[in-house]
Amino acid sequence: MTPPQGTDDSANKSGRRAELLDIAATLFAERGLRATTVRDIADAAGILSGSLYHHFDSKESMVDEILRGFLDDLFGKYREIVASGLDCRATLEALVTTSYEAIDASHSAVAIYQDEVKHLVANERFAYLSELNTEFRELWMGVLEAGVKDGTFRADIDVELAFRFLRDTAWVAVRWYRPGGSVTVDTVAKQYLSIVLDGLASPHN
Amino acid sequence: MTPPQGTDDSANKSGRRAELLDIAATLFAERGLRATTVRDIADAAGILSGSLYHHFDSKESMVDEILRGFLDDLFGKYREIVASGLDCRATLEALVTTSYEAIDASHSAVAIYQDEVKHLVANERFAYLSELNTEFRELWMGVLEAGVKDGTFRADIDVELAFRFLRDTAWVAVRWYRPGGSVTVDTVAKQYLSIVLDGLASPHN
């Protein structure tokens, strides 16, 4: 009944570890990193706080592991999209849709990232967050700039501000979107893309 | 040299109080509410932590006072705009522009509100945040619904999702906008309104 050994596959590192990480992620997202104590996590898991340290070095390690898992997955998908040779509008739509799907599939991790990245980057351990932020910027700005050049997007916009606008709108929905609710993430993504690409104003005005 | 007495005007309650509140607001916005200790605030003010309690009941009181001051001002302006009888597009533009100006003028308070409102509303003391949230929603939804009815805004959008989109885009810029920087808040507001109303896509496509 012990999980098979002799492999480094992290998915094998006992279900308990993943279980505890999931409980921690939920609490971190709900209450904030600082406001969630190791005792809170242990309580929610039905064990004592000291027992958590059999699985993890520190509270910080848990955060690290949660964010790395989520970001590895997300950027894998981003790189695939950009490499697939779609036109600019389709590429942008795919990037936005993938981001919304991440909000749905990794809600806690996205919430933690959005709320805490500002404070985490000051910590050397989380230097990779800055690197990924740079890659994110290059990916999205590249699509925008190519789209302005080929006439897909308006030439009179400030590309830098448009980038921030897109980045922010793609992620801020994590604040109110609830996975499993009546509004699906695909509906939200389509609506948001429709507004951001074609505008809220009636076309005949 | 003592400030004039015999009035309840809170602006008269000694410059020191406002000064301390401003120091606290800056730290709260930078580091987060929970991560900012009363010692941090006292240090920044050049006094000892115990001395802070001569001016304020608690750390929570400081937060309360910071948010109330900001929100009273903001909603005063919102109410004026809606009462002034502009058409729907102009009303929406004025609401958005006023919000961006608040990011510029009350940067710390906006940042604190955005980061902490989710956790604060659970506290009875901050019940007014929920009430103002309802008023905000009615104000903005009213403009959107009127605009859809009179043909200013597209009829094929989900008004509820459009409201969330507008609300989020109006406030999320506090995360990167820095007052006194090279980009003025008016530039940002105009760009964002242009994207949200007319869209990012080229009109001839």
Add this chain to the structure above:
DNA sequence: GTCTATAAAGTGATAGAC
């Protein structure tokens, strides 16, 4: 209005028994 001094509770983390 600020300082000295300190209480009372909470926090992350460790060592070793079971």
Add this chain to the structure above:
DNA sequence: GTCTATCACTTTATAGAC
């Protein structure tokens, strides 16, 4: 893998001197 027990430190807040 979890518990017992506990350490070292931080945090909010108070009481009274100056």
